[in-house]
Amino acid sequence: xxxxxxxxxxxxxxxxxxxxxxxxxxxxxxxxxxxxxxxxxxxxxxxxxxxxxxxxxxxxxxxxxxxxxxxxxxxxxxxxxxxxxxxxxxxxxxxxxxxxxxxxxxxxxxxxxxxxxxxxxxxxxxxxx
Amino acid sequence: xxxxxxxxxxxxxxxxxxxxxxxxxxxxxxxxxxxxxxxxxxxxxxxxxxxxxxxxxxxxxxxxxxxxxxxxxxxxxxxxxxxxxxxxxxxxxxxxxxxxxxxxxxxxxxxxxxxxxxxxxxxxxxxxxxxxxxxxxxxxxxxxxxxxxxxxxxxxxxxxxxxxxxxxxxxxxxxxxxxxxxxxxxxxxxxxxxxxxxxxxxxxxxxxxxxxxxxxxxxxxxxxxxxxxxxxxxxxxxxxxxxxxxxxxxxxxxxxxxxxxxxxxxxxxxxxxxxxxxxxxxxxxxxxxxx
Numbered sequence: 544x545x546x547x548x549x550x551x552x553x554x555x556x557x558x559x560x561x562x563x564x565x566x567x568x569x570x571x572x573x574x575x576x577x578x579x580x581x582x583x584x585x586x587x588x589x590x591x592x593x594x595x596x597x598x599x600x601x602x603x604x605x606x607x608x609x610x611x612x613x614x615x616x617x618x619x620x621x622x623x624x625x626x627x628x629x630x631x632x633x634x635x636x637x638x639x640x641x642x643x644x645x646x647x648x649x650x651x652x653x654x655x656x657x658x659x660x661x662x663x664x665x666x667x668x669x670x671x672x
Numbered sequence: 673x674x675x676x677x678x679x680x681x682x683x684x685x686x687x688x689x690x691x692x693x694x695x696x697x698x699x700x701x702x703x704x705x706x707x708x709x710x711x712x713x714x715x716x717x718x719x720x721x722x723x724x725x726x727x728x729x730x731x732x733x734x735x736x737x738x739x740x741x742x743x744x745x746x747x748x749x750x751x752x753x754x755x756x757x758x759x760x761x762x763x764x765x766x767x768x769x770x771x772x773x774x775x776x777x778x779x780x781x782x783x784x785x786x787x788x789x790x791x792x793x794x795x796x797x798x799x800x801x802x803x804x805x806x807x808x809x810x811x812x813x814x815x816x817x818x819x820x821x822x823x824x825x826x827x828x829x830x831x832x833x834x835x836x837x838x839x840x841x842x843x844x845x846x847x848x849x850x851x852x853x854x855x856x857x858x859x860x861x862x863x864x865x866x867x868x869x870x871x872x873x874x875x876x877x878x879x880x881x882x883x884x885x886x887x888x889x890x891x892x893x894x895x896x897x898x899x900x901x902x903x904x905x906x907x908x909x910x911x912x913x914x915x916x917x918x919x920x921x922x923x924x925x926x927x928x929x930x931x932x933x934x935x936x937x938x939x940x941x942x943x944x945x946x947x948x949x950x951x952x953x954x955x956x957x958x959x960x961x962x963x
Contacts, residue, residue: 623909627869630904639903646909647876 547572549579555587555656556580556618557649561594569605576609580616586663587656588613591649593624603638610643619659620644623652685734685803688784693727699780700727704772713763722756722773739802741809753810757817761825770818774811778804838864840871847879847948848872849941853886861897865904872910879948880905883941885916895930902935911951913937915944 545568550557556579558572576588590606610620623646633640644659646652689696700723729749737745753774760770781803789796838860843849850868854860868880882898884890890898902912915938917925925932938944949955 622907625908627866627873627904627908630869630907631865631900633907634900634904640907645907647872647878648909651878651909 547575549575551579551583551585554585554660555589555653556583556585557589557591559591559594563597564595564602566601569602573605573609573612577612577616580613580618585618586660588618588620589649589652589656590620590622591624591652592622592629593626593648595629596626598629598632600636600638603633603636603640607638607640607643610640614642619656621646621652621655624648685739685799686731688781688788688799689727689731689734692784693724693731696777696780696784697723697727699783700777703776703779713765714760725752726756726777734806739806741806741813749810750813753814754817757814758821761818761821767815767818771811771815774807774814778807781807834860834863838867840867842875842877843881843945844949844952844954846875846877846952847881847945848875848877849881849883849945851883851886851941855889856887856894856897858893858897861894861901865897865901868901869904869908872905872908877910879911879913879951881913881915881941881944881948883916883944884914884921885918885941887916887921890921890924892928892930895925895928895932899930899932899935911936911948913944913947915939915941 545562547558547560547562547568550559556576558576560572562568579585580588588609590609592606606622610622613620621644622640625645644655646655697720701720704719729752733746733749737743740746741749756773757770760773782800785796785799785803789799839851841849841851848868848871850864852864856864868882871877872880882901884898887894898914902914905912913936914932917937917939936944936947938947
């Protein structure tokens with residue numbers, strides 16, 4: 544069976560979706576990702592969907608769910624590289640993915656994750672003192 | 673009608689035409705001058721050349737294929753009429769003036785028939801009927817082409833207008849601006865949305881400013897479209913700012929109960945630009961020596 548690889552990069556997990564997403568694959572990814580987050584204690588998840596050309600409401604909702612689950616597991620999610628056509632489709636479907644952070648590319652997404660992790664640490668740091 | 677009859681009819685028309693071209697041409701030109709020859713739009717020599725060619729083709733074609741305008745032999749004829757018609761549409765002729773090009777040939781040809789068939793009323797009537805049919809078909813065809821070329825022109829202009837009216841400009845590295853001028857409807861918004869999102873990807877821009885100074889009114893549909901564009905840009909990882917909101921538009925938005933709370937709005941493009949620069953962490957310092 545096809546599997547979407549989850550790569551660990553320092554504190555973060557990198558997921559690049561390079562195949563057509565179908566429902567079963569999406570559910571498998573959800574399982575895999577949540578398990579990996581809790582195993583590795585990652586603080587951020589970066590999902591690269593720049594090669595994804597077709598989405599439906601299920602995939603849209605799944606992205607939103609993954610973000611919410613990761614947040615519960617203390618990991619920030621950033622979705623990067625969404626194609627214009629995909630963005631338009633999601634908006635037309637009424638899925639504006641509230642709570643999901645987005646960035647133009649992997650670089651920008653990494654920067655965003657680093658900044659947010661740093662901000663979290665500073666916040667806790669200041670509380671500890 | 674059998675092939676032979678057709679050919680016979682054609683042959684008769686050929687008889688009428690042959691040897692009389694000069695006279696028919698002169699009368700035809702006179703006829704057109706009397707009614708609708710537009711000296712300001714077309715030169716006499718040009719018109720004469722067109723008419724001569726038309727008569728030549730008419731003779732050739734009727735000789736070969738009779739008076740059935742639908743037959744494939746009329747291909748060159750149709751082509752010529754199409755060119756004439758399209759040319760007139762571009763030059764600004766009126767539809768009736770264009771149609772007259774063909775219809776004004778009736779009188780000279782009918783005169784010719786009358787002189788040739790003196791006494792033989794039956795043959796004359798038959799000949800006139802077939803000629804009328806042919807000329808009418810030609811006239812209608814001319815009108816069709818005229819109409820079509822006009823429609824094509826309008827369609828092309830509409831497309832150009834659509835493209836012209838949605839330029840995405842780059843203000844700074846990472847900052848795009850989209851000045852919208854004119855009323856936004858669904859079709860236009862689609863183009864606006866697509867060109868903005870495409871430009872965001874191409875230029876790798878994190879900020880986009882949608883300037884609506886040139887939009888006269890905002891209704892629920894337009895606001896909905898704007899919100900969709902902003903949301904789609906956000907999904908791709910770019911922030912949108914809406915600028916140029918006029919007082920009346922602000923009032924309308926509130927009265928309509930449209931929620932623009934999640935969107936940054938600024939009164940002017942300058943204000944929006946400075947916000948965008950701030951978010952990218954860029955700041956300017958005035959050169960003290962020059963101020």
